[in-house]
Amino acid sequence: MRGSPLSRRAAQRFRQLAFLSVGSVKVKLLLGFCIFFTLILFFFRASTFIQWTQHHSFVDQSDLHRKGYTLLINTWKRNDLLKKSISHYAACLRLDSIHIVWSEPDPPSESLNRYLKRIVQKYSKNGRKIELKFDINKEDSLNNRFKEIKNLKTDVVFSIDDDVIFPCSSVELAYSVWQSAPDTMVGFVPRMHWLDHSRGNRDYFEYGGWWSVWWMGTYSMVLSKAAFFHKKYLAMYTNEFPASLREYVAHNRNCEDIAMSFLVANATGAPPIWVKGKIFEIGSTGISSLGGHSEKRTECINRFVAEFGKMPLVSTSMKVVDSRNTWFW
Numbered sequence: 001m002r003g004s005p006l007s008r009r010a011a012q013r014f015r016q017l018a019f020l021s022v023g024s025v026k027v028k029l030l031l032g033f034c035i036f037f038t039l040i041l042f043f044f045r046a047s048t049f050i051q052w053t054q055h056h057s058f059v060d061q062s063d064l065h066r067k068g069y070t071l072l073i074n075t076w077k078r079n080d081l082l083k084k085s086i087s088h089y090a091a092c093l094r095l096d097s098i099h100i101v102w103s104e105p106d107p108p109s110e111s112l113n114r115y116l117k118r119i120v121q122k123y124s125k126n127g128r129k130i131e132l133k134f135d136i137n138k139e140d141s142l143n144n145r146f147k148e149i150k151n152l153k154t155d156v157v158f159s160i161d162d163d164v165i166f167p168c169s170s171v172e173l174a175y176s177v178w179q180s181a182p183d184t185m186v187g188f189v190p191r192m193h194w195l196d197h198s199r200g201n202r203d204y205f206e207y208g209g210w211w212s213v214w215w216m217g218t219y220s221m222v223l224s225k226a227a228f229f230h231k232k233y234l235a236m237y238t239n240e241f242p243a244s245l246r247e248y249v250a251h252n253r254n255c256e257d258i259a260m261s262f263l264v265a266n267a268t269g270a271p272p273i274w275v276k277g278k279i280f281e282i283g284s285t286g287i288s289s290l291g292g293h294s295e296k297r298t299e300c301i302n303r304f305v306a307e308f309g310k311m312p313l314v315s316t317s318m319k320v321v322d323s324r325n326t327w328f329w
């Protein structure tokens with residue numbers, strides 16, 4: 001029997017069949033895994049979205065009588081975004097006051113005023129009263145967003161641009177991180193710098209955007225477009241920060257956020273803290289998507305280093321995540 005052509009062909013056929021069926025089991029398993037992970041991913045996305053739309057919050061109610069934070073929102077000729085942002089953040093439970101940095105030639109319109117007052121009243125319940133104030137500036141300067149605010153009710157501000165929204169749960173996590181480290185800047189948008197060795201002996205620094213941070217897992221700044229910091233830094237920026245750098249920022253219409261990072265790093269000698277938060281961009285793309293942005297930021301860093309006489313920024317790789325969202329991985 002051995003070696004007969006018939007049995008050999010049968011054996012070959014059998015091997016083929018066996019291979020095929022094993023192959024299809026593997027494919028099915030792979031497909032199954034794909035579907036499973038897609039569902040999981042979808043579930044997590046959906047849950048973060050629901051967190052935003054329903055203003056879902058896990059704040060301990062007994063904590064609410066304590067002082068919260070002031071929303072310091074920077075806006076410019078985008079009333080629709082301002083309304084959207086404030087409608088969202090007013091619902092966040094630890095929010096105490098709202099300060100709108102207004103740098104337009106015309107004062108806020110009566111209808112905008114009425115709209116925002118109504119929003120704030122809607123969420124001022126059960127002994128909670130949200131204060132709403134416009135900080136009107138005559139000149140349009142990027143330094144306006146860090147003007148010292150007298151009689152601020154809270155110790156901390158949450159500095160935010162009008163075109164990004166973070167769920168209340170993310171904001172509250174960042175706020176509690178700040179409470180643990182009140183001298184530190186705590187934010188959602190990390191950036192980095194590094195020494196460029198190709199320039200020979202001279203210390204020359206490069207600015208690294210989001211993809212650099214993503215690639216290296218390291219950062220040394222969090223941007224003031226979404227960050228908590230102590231109100232004393234507003235006073236320091238206004239009264240102690242080198243006037244030549246404030247002029248530089250105003251003239252170049254850029255880098256006020258890097259300036260604030262330098263100021264805090266110089267004061268603390270410590271890195272900022274990056275908190276993971278889901279970002280919803282509600283406006284059109286800002287200046288960071290324009291060409292040449294990174295070169296301008298690099299120039300700013302080197303200009304600031306020259307004035308400080310050293311590089312104050314400190315790098316770190318620490319990232320804060322909400323442990324309730326990470327039970328699985």
Ligand SMILES: *[C@@H]1O[C@H](CO)[C@@H](O)[C@H](O)[C@H]1NC(C)=O
Nearest residue numbers: 240241242263266267307308
């Ligand atoms: C940096 O911090 C030191 C010590 O706190 C201070 O004397 C100095 O003025 C600060 N530098 C700048 C440029 O703000």
